[in-house]
Amino acid sequence: AEPLLRAQAEVLVGVARWASGELEEAHRAFADWIEHTRQSGNLAFALASVFYLAEIRIAQGQLREAARLYRQFLQLVPADDEAIRQAAPHLHLGLALVAHEQGDEPTAALHLQASKERGERASLSDWPFRWSLAQARIQESAGAWEEALDLLDAARRLYVRNPIPDVRPVAAIKARISIRQGGITAALAWAAEHGISTADDLSYEREFAHMTLARLLIARYRQECADSHLHDALGLLGRLLAAAEAGGRVSSVIEILLLQALAHEAHGDLQYALVPLVRALALAEPEGYVRLFVDEGPPLAKLLRRMQEEGGKVNVYLHTLLAAFGRQPDLHPPSFSPPPSEEPLSEREREVLRLIAEGLSNQEIAARLYLSPHTIKVHTRNIYGKLGVTSRTQALARGRALGILHLP
Incomplete structure (x- = not known):
């Protein structure tokens, strides 16, 4: 005993x-x-x-x-x-x-x-929470962001407090999805609510949140072209990388290196971008990482193709990753979208679109408006049809272009 x-x-x-x-x-x-x-x-x-x-x-x-x-x-x-x-x-x-x-x-x-x-x-007691998180992860990879957000809401309700550290909090995962959808306003609100800033002292329990903040800064740079956002992102990522390397947290190291590469890519510095990318590939290849790369989308695919053209040393792995990008559904088709309808959005549909812009999931919108999630999905489909779009990101862009939504 x-x-x-x-x-x-x-x-x-x-x-x-x-x-x-x-x-x-x-x-x-x-x-x-x-x-x-x-x-x-x-x-x-x-x-x-x-x-x-x-x-x-x-x-x-x-x-x-x-x-x-x-x-x-x-x-x-x-x-x-x-x-x-x-x-x-x-x-x-x-x-x-x-x-x-x-x-x-x-x-x-x-x-x-x-x-x-x-x-x-x-x-x-804890399996339903983990199951919902896992399903949300898979739906996010598939680009089914609304379904992923609904599953994350379910996970949050099912969470049973326990002594194990919650190093990937649901709120931060939702903020990441908002960023991928173009919901910068919602992600900024998340950072403000949880007190996440580049000036923070770093800790492992907030490492995932700070990497999410770096993603937000890169996304803001892509949208606003303000050098301060990129400077802040790279400064934060440098500190995060040193801490993760010191702690032997290789999964975080790989993600941080990818974010450094994406930050340089956003600025158009492709040669600088390849330096951290080469390191990330060297760490990831022995373990067979795929989704960590593919889920970053077209900007990372562009960098990998550039590396392949220049004769990357890990050609087999590069081929594997690029093939996985090829199997990925095109979440932002550039050449086709349904023609917009001449029918204007109803007041309720405008309200739903404004809440989508805040980064709310269907479940959260339903609760805010005292409607069923099914009704919100019907409104969302109607919005897509009238605006001639196929995703939340496109709906927000079209809504801003038409003056239905104000720019953040």
């Missing part, structure tokens, strides 16, 4: 280490806890903790090791013990997310289905 109690105390210290970004120390504490619980015959506790162990490895950029952990412990789940089998939905969900990041959508779909079938039968 004494070694188990000692491991229990150590895992509490491990949680604190995790929150401060000391991932290797946190991993060691969780690994010791899992080993002691297995040795004491408490397989249920061990299996319940594997998800956290794998999440730490993912933050360290070790996708393959995380997948190995999930598979290893999934094999230990007995078929005849209902209590222990309740760990299986989490393990399948973890495997699905790793497969999705690696661009293996058939494997991701298989594990998602297995997680869904088992999760709906089990009485798990």
Whole structure:
């Protein structure tokens, strides 16, 4: 009992280490806890903790090791013990997310289905939250942003507070989607509400939020061409990179390098952009990262093609990524949009469009207007049809061009 109690105390210290970004120390504490619980015959506790162990490895950029952990412990789940089998939905969900990041959508779909079938039968307090987050991640990759926002709203309602650090808060994920939709105003409101600024002291718990702020600054530069935004973004990214490298947080390092590349690309400095991109590729290639690159969209695809033309050293990986871009649906088709209708927007449709501009999801708009989410979807389809657009981003641009919306 004494070694188990000692491991229990150590895992509490491990949680604190995790929150401060000391991932290797946190991993060691969780690994010791899992080993002691297995040795004491408490397989249920061990299996319940594997998800956290794998999440730490993912933050360290070790996708393959995380997948190995999930598979290893999934094999230990007995078929005849209902209590222990309740760990299986989490393990399948973890495997699905790793497969999705690696661009293996058939494997991701298989594990998602297995997680869904088992999760709906089990009485798990935290699985519905994780399931909604995972679904939102996949919908975001597909460009189904409204569906992703609705799933994130569901996740926020389902969140059960626990000691594990929330390093990817739902509000910051929603702000990222708003940025991708062109909803700068909504993202600025998020930063103001949560007190996120370039002058902040850095911490691991806010690293994701500060990377989101860097995305916002780059997006503002693209929109306003104010050099101060780019200067602030690059300054923040430099500080974030130093902190993430010092903490061995390779997943963050790769994303920060990509953002540095995109910042230089936005300024037209393609040669400068390739320097951090080469580093990002070197870190990402051994683990098979795909979505982290592809989800950045056409600007990053342009940089990868430029690198390929110049004879990149990781040609096989470059081909893999560019092929994945080729399979990506065109979220902003440049040459076609439906012809706009001559019918003007109704007052209710104008109200819905203004709330879309604030970055609200369908669920949030429905709550604000005391209507059903289905009714909001009908209004949104009508707005698209009348404006001759196919996405929120296009609707906002057309609305501003027509004077229905004021520029932020």
